[in-house]
Amino acid sequence: MRTDQLDQHAEAEFKTVFIVGGTHGNERTGVMLVRRWQRDPTPVRREMFTTRLLMANPEAIRRNTRFVHQDLNRSFGSPRPGAAAAEPYEIHRAREIRAVMAGARARVFTIDLHTTTSNMGITLITDTAPVNLMLAAQVKQRDPAMHIYAFPPGERIDNCLRASADAGLGLEIGPIPQGLVRHDVLQAAEDSVQIILDVIDAHGRGRLRPPDPRTRIYLHDAHVHYPESRDSADAACVHRDLDGRDYRPLEAGMPVFHCPNGETVHFEGAPGRIPVFINEAAYYPEQIAFSLTRPVTLEQLLPPHRSTS
C-alpha cells in the first residue's frame, strides 16, 4: 500500500469554494439549490473556507434550455480570436466566470451541479489531477453508493467550467428529465454537496487520512455513437436491454441498439468495459448513445512515486 504516495498528493487547502448551479440551464436541481442557499447560506458555510454561490448561465436558466448559443461547459478553453460582435453568449459568460474565480482568494475549489437523464445514480465527475481524485475518493468513502467517473486530459475536460478553478468536482445525479425538479433528486444533491464540503473542510484542517488506494474509478475510454443512418428520422435507438444499465459491465454480444427494420445491433467492443450516460438526452445532437469506461483503482491513476530523498 502506497499511503506515503497518497499523502504527498494532499496539497494546500482551499480558501474559496464555489458551488455552481445552472451551468446547463435546464438542469433545475442545481439552480434551485443555489437559489435556496443564496437566500440562506447557513447550510453551506464551513470554517476553513469561504463558500460562494454562482449561477453560471442565467439566460439559459431563464429559457429553461441547456444553453443559448453553445454548451457553456465546453466554453472554457482559450478563447479563439474573432469578431467580438458575433461572440456567443456562453463565451462571454465563460470570461466573466473566469474573472470572478480569478478574483477570489488563492486556491479555489468548484462544485459544479448537474443532472442527467441517464441512470447514473450519484456520480462525481473529475479530471485525473491527484488532488481531485483523492478528494473524490474521500467523498465516496462517506457515501459508498457514489461512483467516480474520471476523464483523462483532453478537450472535453480541459474546456469545462471547473478547469477555470484550481480544483473541483462535478456532481451528476440521475435519472431525471431535463427541465424539472424532483424532491428525491434535490435531496440527494443537497446531501452530496454537504459531504463534499465536509471533506474539503477536513482537508483544510489536515485531518484527512489517505483514501483507500483500491477505490474504484471509472476512467473514460470512448463515446459510442448511434449507428449511421441517412436521416435522423430513421435512426436506431438504445436497445431496451441496455437502457438504464449504467455501470453494469457490457459483454460482447449484448444487444445495444434497436434498428427501425427490427434488427438488433450487438456490442462488439473490448471486454470489461462499463457503459455510462446511456441514452442521455443532451447528447442526441452529437449522436452519442453512451460512453464506455474502464474500471481502474485510485492507485493506478496516480503518477509514479517520486523519491524525495
Ligand SMILES: [Zn+2]
Ligand atoms: Zn449538465
